[in-house]
Amino acid sequence: MPARVYWTRRLVLLGTALVLVALFARLLGGLSDASDGGSDRASTAGATTTTSPTEAVTTEPVKKKRKKKQTPTEPPLAEPTGPCVSSDIVATPVVAEALGDTDVPITLNLRTVSTPACTWSVSPETLTVSITSGNDSIWSSRECPASIVPRDVVVRQAVDAPVTVVWQQARRSDEGCTEQRDWALPGFYHVEAAALGGEPTDVQFELVVRPSGSDHQDGDA
Incomplete structure (x- = not known):
């Protein structure tokens, strides 16, 4: 056959081979792009799932603990050092x-003048109480x-020590x-109280009529 026919066949085969190579290369490139895209989506999805809890924690408001108010403690009372x-x-x-x-109950609030605390024996010999109306002596x-x-009562300078005396x-x-x-x-009336040798204290009060129907209290005279 003529040489031109051989060269034509060779060129056709060569062109076919080149076309096949190009198609195969393009096919491999497409598969590579698909795998890269899948990995990107996977990494993106993984990043989303891992960062969501972190963002939720950081945006939650922090509650402040309230401090409890401390109540001031009162100083201890002085202990008696003697009579x-x-x-x-x-x-x-x-x-x-x-x-x-x-x-009629009369409360006597006892305090010391200079001693922080001491023990006092209350009795008719150490304490006097009297009730008057003008110059009229009513009760003693x-x-x-x-x-x-x-x-025996502990009397302090800082607080009252109440003692009750009854006007029968x-x-x-x-x-x-x-x-x-x-x-x-x-x-x-006026009620006056004093310790033996101490300064008397005078307070005024009113004696009122007992309401009708109330119980009568019989006291020992």
């Missing part, structure tokens, strides 16, 4: 309510000593505190 001197005691009377024909613990119950049935007193005493009339 009190009566002249160092101040007795301040307080009458919350005074009803005629009934027992010296005539009715049973109204003061003997006891709101009656007048007499020598021996007999049962023949008259009842005090409604009105204003």
Whole structure:
């Protein structure tokens, strides 16, 4: 056959081979791009799942703990160092309510003048209480000593030590505190209290009529 035919066949085969090589290279390139894209999507998805909890934690508001208020503690009371001197005691009377024909409790708030704390023996010999109306003497613990119950009390300079004395049935007193005493009339009175050798304290109060229907309190005269 002529040489031209051989060269034509060779060129056709060569062209076919080149086309096949190009198609095969393009096919390999497409597969490579597909695998890269999948890995990118996988990494992106993995990054999303791992960073979401972190972002949720960082954006959550932090709650502050409230500090508890500390209540101030009071200083301890002084301990008694020995017996009190009566002249160092101040007795301040307080009458919350005074009803005629009934027992009238009189609270005596005891304090020391200079001693931080001491022990005092309360008795009719160390304490006196009297009730007056102008120049009229109405009642006295010296005539009715049973109204003061003997006891030992710790008296301090910083706080009151309350002691109760009873004005029995709101009656007048007499020598021996007999049962023949008259009842005090409604009105204003003064109660005076003092420790032996101490300064007396005077407080005014009002004796009022006992409401009708209330129970009568019988006290020992």
